[in-house]
Amino acid sequence: MRKIALALMLGLISGVSFAAGGGGDLMDAKVDVSDQSSLQRGAKLFANNCMGCHSAEYVRWNALPEGLGVPMETVEETLVYGSYTPGDKMNIAMRGSEASDWFGAEPPDLSLTARSRGADWVYTYLNSFYRDPDASIGWNNTLLENSSMPHVLWRLQGVPEAQYEEVGGELQTAGIAIPDGQRGPLSESEYHQATRDITNYMAFLAEPVRAKRQEIGMWVIGFLVIFTGLAYLMKREYWRDIH
Ligand code: HEC
Structure with missing residues (x-):
């Protein structure tokens, strides 16, 4: 009996840590959807910087107060732009077809992205933008090559550029860094925190329960x-x- 119980417990524990494991070269987002102050900061950053292009239409506004730990009035005052009722889905005004014309790709709905791509992927993506004069929109992303999303958080982070190294006479990208004088108002760790908060909020959106x-x-x-x-x-x- 004791052996069986022990095996059961070990199974449970390893199951939990397996579920938390990440993959490959991705940065660790350290998502914690019970951290309500992080969710609140993330919600604000998301409303101000992402919802111009991205909807989260599988989530209704009235799902936010419980998860974020704030009253509906606060959600209304700080996160909603334009007219709405609490039962509305988190839609945006821009139509997909217009967006494709502007950006060359339709900004996908982000309700479930933290689940489909994984939170670590989202976090890494937000930390992988760099200025690329050759890209059609002037920005590129080391995780999603030739992404048609601009670096919308550059006013916070600054302007990262690619670093090159010579390998066998050829130049190769060896990562990105922010040159002196191009750093934004946030320090590196503050930018990590901001993007972690956004990722955390997206993880919450993907699974409010x-x-x-x-x-x-x-x-x-x-x-x-x-x-x-x-x-x-x-x-x-x-x-x-x-x-
Ligand atoms: C100016 C419009 C615009 C804004 C603002 C914007 N995005 Fe995007 N985003 C796009 C477009 C366009 C794509 C499609 C990129 C592609 O597939 O090439 C995209 C793709 C993404 C993806 C990849 C989704 C996937 O599964 O491929 C994520 C994640 C994402 N955006 C997150 C964000 C977050 C978080 C913010 C706010 C900090 C944001 N975006 C703000 C236009 C925008």
């Missing part, structure tokens, strides 16, 4: 631990008479 599910998960594990203890005591009780 996740924080609650994690909470329920802790209760279930707690129950299993107590149950295992009780089962062990019962087993001892039963076997006492037989020995």
